[in-house]
Amino acid sequence: MHKKPKQIAIENSNKTPWEIFTEGMSSDSKSYKLSRWGQEAVNILQENGQMKNVDIMDELRKRGHNGTQENISKFFTSKDGQRFRKEQLINSFEGYWSLKQPKEKFKAVSIPIMITNQMRISLSALGYTKEEMRELTPIECHEIINKGVPKKPSRERGRNQ
Numbered sequence: 001m002h003k004k005p006k007q008i009a010i011e012n013s014n015k016t017p018w019e020i021f022t023e024g025m026s027s028d029s030k031s032y033k034l035s036r037w038g039q040e041a042v043n044i045l046q047e048n049g050q051m052k053n054v055d056i057m058d059e060l061r062k063r064g065h066n067g068t069q070e071n072i073s074k075f076f077t078s079k080d081g082q083r084f085r086k087e088q089l090i091n092s093f094e095g096y097w098s099l100k101q102p103k104e105k106f107k108a109v110s111i112p113i114m115i116t117n118q119m120r121i122s123l124s125a126l127g128y129t130k131e132e133m134r135e136l137t138p139i140e141c142h143e144i145i146n147k148g149v150p151k152k153p154s155r156e157r158g159r160n161q
Contacts, residue, residue, distance in 0.1 A: 032084040038075035050098035115141050127151035
């Protein structure tokens with residue numbers, strides 16, 4: 001018995017199947033006709049930056065890939081795939097892969113839930129005493145350190161010296 005190929009139902013849509021398939025993909029992947037797993041590998045590299053081949057393959061397996069490929073280069077064997085690999089991918093000899101022009105990532109600012117020793121050292125360098133540091137919250141410490149403005153010495157401190 002032969003199974004019929006699955007049909008993609010496109011109701012009330014002016015988009016082609018390729019447009020629906022590539023919806024949500026990066027513009028780099030759209031300008032080349034890459035295999036599904038080639039596109040997934042590109043998305044993984046855009047999300048994570050430089051990665052080891054084995055880690056990319058693990059992530060692809062988590063996303064549903066169940067093939068026997070051991071190297072992501074196997075996903076770039078078509079003409080467009082080879083062109084993409086040559087123009088957009090960097091493969092270092094240590095097994096790391098990255099994109100030549102990675103998608104910019106926004107860096108999140110992390111503020112510790114407590115005042116760390118590194119923060120205490122920075123505050124000390126800015127002129128804060130241990131007693132003054134005890135009165136500060138981690139957020140206040142973070143703001144003070146980021147501004148980098150030294151604390152003005154108090155009048156009492158000036159008299160004592």
